Amino acid sequence: MTFRQFAFNNVKRNTRVYLAYFLSSVFTIMVFFSFAVNLFHPVIASRRGGAIELILGQTEVAILVFSVLFVFISVNAFLKVRSKEFGILLILGMSPKQLRRLVFLENMLIGCVAIIVGITIGLVFSKLFLMLLSSLLSYGSLSFYFPVKAILLTAGVFILIFLGISAITPRIIRTNSIITLLKGVKKANREIKFSIIQSLAALLLLGSGYFMALSPKLYDLNPFLDRVVLFIERLPYTEVILTTFVVIGTYLFFSQLSILVLHRLKENKKFYLKKTNMLWVSDLIYRIRDNTRMLFLVTVLSAVAFTAITGVYALSSVVKDESLKDNPFALTFTSYSSNAHEEEQIKIIEEMLDSHGFKYEKYKSEVIKQTAKDNQPIHIIKQSDYNNRAAALGLEQEVLDKDQALMVPVYVRFDPKRDKTLSQKNIALDNGEINLEVAGVAPKVIFYSGLFRNLVVVSDETYEKIKNIQEKYHSYSYDIPDWLNTLEVTEKLREELGVGEPGRYYWSTRIEGYILENQNKKIFLYVGFFLGAIFFLGAGSFLYFRLYTDLNQEKDKYIGLAKIGLSFQEMKRVAGIQIAVLFFVPYILASIHTYFAIAVLQTVLYSSVLKQFFVVIGAFLMLNIIYYFSVRSRYLNYLKGFTVR
Amino acid sequence: MEILKLKHISKIYGERVQHSALQDINLTIEKGEFVGIMGPSGSGKTTLLNVISTIDPPTSGEVLLNGENPYKLESSQLALFRRRKLGFVFQDFNLIDTLTIGENIVLPLTLDGHQVSTMDKKLQEVAQRLNIENILTKRTYEISGGQAQRTAIARAIIHSPLLLLADEPTGNLDSKAAKDVMVLFEKINRETGVTTVMVTHDPKSASYCHRVIFIKDGRFYNEIHRGDSRRKFYQQILDVLSLLGGEADDLSAIRL
Structure with missing residues (x-):
């Protein structure tokens, strides 16, 4: 050899x-x-x-x-x-x-x-x-x-x-x-110490990390809370601080808090001295201490995997909702006053839609642009045009006095209380000649996301009085129930009309945004699924290696216990509880982390992703359970070979 | 010729709470001797063997193996020293599970990069001497405790070491197997002339030695030499042990 x-x-x-x-x-x-x-x-x-x-x-x-x-x-x-x-x-x-x-x-x-x-x-x-x-x-x-x-x-x-x-x-x-x-x-005879201060720090860090994740949702509940939320918002690198808090908190959770909890269990004599409880509690203290780093790593890896998968899954499944909200109408054509071919172009669009057999409703609006004192553009639409669109979108009809105005959001996500333009109390038009009181904020985008910033609805009477007209747009929106099939028509129209001409006209469709987003998000799904899968598999393998490492030591212990009369059933229970703790505590903690990470993600999405979160967490729970039972049975079989003699 | 010389060996464990395991031990062992070390639990006999084994440096004093202090060697030279000059036999055999019996035995030669033909020749020789030729291709879990210990002895002597060190070699064996192993130790010592130092609990095993050294609480206590009769020597050992204050239970505990 x-x-x-x-x-x-x-x-x-x-x-x-x-x-x-x-x-x-x-x-x-x-x-x-x-x-x-x-x-x-x-x-x-x-x-x-x-x-x-x-x-x-x-x-x-x-x-x-x-x-x-x-x-x-x-x-x-x-x-x-x-x-x-x-x-x-x-x-x-x-x-x-x-x-x-x-x-x-x-x-x-x-x-x-x-x-x-x-x-x-x-x-x-x-x-x-x-x-x-x-x-x-x-x-x-x-x-x-x-x-x-x-x-x-x-x-x-x-x-x-x-x-x-x-x-x-x-x-x-x-x-x-x-x-x-x-x-x-073999150093099981040392004393395991823990620090109460560090255990509290674990709770505090996890708690404040979670709070920071939720903070945008907690605004406007209580004045004191609002100040805290605003403070958090002003912090630089909030996400980095939040992640650091949670990561350190997770480490302390395993190194201190879990030991503290087990020590409390130990002090509860009624529980501790009952049947096999003494065995697994005392042993678990050593196991967790010996495996702190591994448990920490598994938790963080799982949390990353869960978040990645929930994220991509949510992104890809809400893509239709998002497109609908981004583009409330299937097609919107906007023309400048200098566009001489406006009527021809509209005709082209409508003939094309007709020839492909699409049913549609047309909504035409006129929008005036002027510049305010602070050099910000203001766009103005009259009440009747607004109500026309509101009816199509299922919004309430508005009736404004002549000195009232309604603000309309330009992006899908908005917060009326904190958005600078939407939270204005008064609006001055025509360089201060027309002063209006803001009566409210419309609940939705009425053209498409990003079009007509600073959009104000005024009564028809007031609209007629406006003199300062820098530009007058005509915007045509088409509601096409069968929009999912409009890709072909859109491509043909692009051949005729192009993307638009600067200063003359431009047009946007829902289907193009939808297709693009859909493709990107599908790739994310593909990628996220793989990343999540290997991270999770890796995390599981770490646990398995660790159990295997400890097996020799465990074997001696169980042989000894079997000699003093521990039955195989009891051994199964003791080992089962311990393995379960090692498998499921990281899973549960990682799921909670993921929930809050998703809460952060939620702030950039328009739709709720809670359902997707539960689907992903549930799928991983199933995987984890399968993993747990297969590892446990291998483990017990091994022990059985040594003890039942 | 002096194979082993210990001069004023002391070993202190612990940092804050100090515990003295060995105090001022002096010992000289001549070539070809078969020496037993005995003492009650915690007397420091295993520590002494570890110090001799070059794996546990003494706190003070000097170890001379064949006139050389191994603790002054650097780690790679120390490894070579152990590989060529020492042979070890342990209570729990310490065989490598992934290797066959034969492979376990030739391991010291493998580490030293010998020719495969030399390995085979020496393996046959040593296996014959220990009567384990028929289990060479088996794995460690297929053999009995006595066979495992004979394998360990074969591994310890295949490279003809200067000094054979044994730590409770019969501790995990039943009395029949223990007797066989001790007969083998005696035979190997007689036939090859390898100097042997053995730590043991068991007066019967110790009675195969030429000389038995007793230590108590880390200090040298007594030393007796074997005469013509092993039976008489056994009785002498028992007498010293009872003087040593070890209880009767302590002595027989080994045969549980």
């Missing part, structure tokens, strides 16, 4: 320890490779610099960062499990250099096999991924090609990762302390 054979045998005969690590590496490599296949596809590569290439490229980088972290942590877990073995080898006279070489060889062996297997599986699935991507992008079909570049990139990158990590991690083994290595990590 030569040294190299020794390293080889070590891996080959230790598959159980290495299997989870190996499979997870294969999966990571496969995902990385599949993205590379998409990225280097001739069709996508030919549109260099496009948004799709950018998104896919950035995802590739994110997967890369995760892969490095993942391989690093996994290798560390293995080295810990094997400390006794290393102790034996060192006492037999293995030099620290040889030990590093052994670990290096083992890692490279696993790494190379994982790269080959990962790329092979990736090749098998690449056709599928390409089909998925091409249907999402409506690119016709992205044909299969032999992805030489992707293979080279994947192999190159992962060889570097494995090389780097194999070179660095063995240095972590404390080769100078053979006695510690031989004895392993």
Whole structure:
């Protein structure tokens, strides 16, 4: 047996320890490779610099960062499990250099096999991924090609990762302390301390992080609260502060607060001394303390995964709602007074719609533009035109006095109390000759998002009196019930009318915005799903490695307990509760984090995403439950083999 | 020739609360000797063996192995020293689970980069001597405790070390297997002349030694030499142990 054979045998005969690590590496490599296949596809590569290439490229980088972290942590877990073995080898006279070489060889062996297997599986699935991507992008079909570049990139990158990590991690083994290595990590007899102050800090940090996330919703409930909310709003980098708070809070939650809670349970004698409670509570204190960093990492990774997936899912499922709100009408044509062809163009549009058999309602409005004293443009529409549109949009009819005005929002998201223009009490027109009192704010955009900033509705009587007219627009909006099928018509109209002429006319349709958004969001969904999946899988693997690491120590404990009469049923309960805590506490905390992260996301979306949140969380709960039961049964089977003798 | 010389060895553990595990131990072991170290629980016998094993540096004093102080070597040289000059046998065997019995035995040669043919030759020799030729291709979980310990002994002597160190080698074995292992130790010592130092709890095992050193509370207590009769030596050991103040329970506890 030569040294190299020794390293080889070590891996080959230790598959159980290495299997989870190996499979997870294969999966990571496969995902990385599949993205590379998409990225280097001739069709996508030919549109260099496009948004799709950018998104896919950035995802590739994110997967890369995760892969490095993942391989690093996994290798560390293995080295810990094997400390006794290393102790034996060192006492037999293995030099620290040889030990590093052994670990290096083992890692490279696993790494190379994982790269080959990962790329092979990736090749098998690449056709599928390409089909998925091409249907999402409506690119016709992205044909299969032999992805030489992707293979080279994947192999190159992962060889570097494995090389780097194999070179660095063995240095972590404390080769100078053979006695510690031989004895392993048996330090369960130390006292576990916790700090009440830090436990409170955990609550405080999590609480204030959550509060900051919710703060935009808490405005206008109570004057004191309002001041706090405004203060938070003025803080620079609110998101960064919020995230930092929650991350530190999460760490303290596991390092302090959870221990404090278990200590309280311990003090409750009625509970603590009942049946097997004593066993799992006292043991859990050590487990959580030993696994603080891992639990923290799993929680953060899961929260990122949940948020990414809920985010992309929500974005893609609300896209229709958003388009409807952005463009209340299916088509809006706006003409300047200098446009000589206005009537021809309207005719073209209507003939085109008629010839394709679309039914529609037309709403014509006149809008006057003038400049206020502060150089801000003001747009004015008369009450009858407004009411005309309001009827089409299902809004209330307005009746204004001659000295009253109604403000109309220009963007879908607005806050009447905090928006500078919408919260004005008075409006001066014609350089102060007409002074109006603001009677209210319209509930919705009435043209489309972004058109006619500072829009004011005045009574028809007042409208006629306006003298200062810088521009008079005619705006035609078409309500087309069958708008989802208007893409073809729109494309034909674009051929005739183009996008518009500056200073003469321009026009906008709902369907174009919808298609564009839809495509972007589908790509986000595709990307987010993969990222979320590998993050979650990674988090699960960390837990599994950790349980495996502890298994030897646990085995001795359970053998001892079995001897004094602990039944297998009771053992199942004790181990089951402990594994459940390790699996579900990070999940629950991550779900709560996600809820608040989604609350932040909510502020940039118009529609509620609560439903999507519950769907995603529920799906992950199912996954987690499956994961839990399979890990628990493997774990118990292993223990059973040792205890029922 | 002196193989091992300990001069004024002391070992203190702990930082704030200091606990002295060994105090001023002096010991000389000649080539070919078979020496036992005995003492009650917590007397410091395993600490002493660890100090000799080059894995636990003494707080003060000097260890000379074959005239050389191993603690003055740098780590890679120390590894070479352990690999070529020392052999270890442990209470819980400490075999590598991923290797076969044969591979476990040749491991010290593998680490030293020997020729495969040399390894095979030496493996056959040592396996024959220990009567384990027929289990060489088995894995660690397929053999009995006695076989495991014989494997460990084979691994400890395959490279013909200067000094064989054993920490409670019979501690995990039943009395039949323990007897077999001790007979083997005696035989190897007689046939190959390897100097052997063994820590043990068990007076029966100790009675195979040439000389037994007793320590108590980290200090040297007594030393007795074996005459012609092993039975008489056994009785002497029991007498010293009872003088040592170890209770009778303490002695038999090993056979649980």
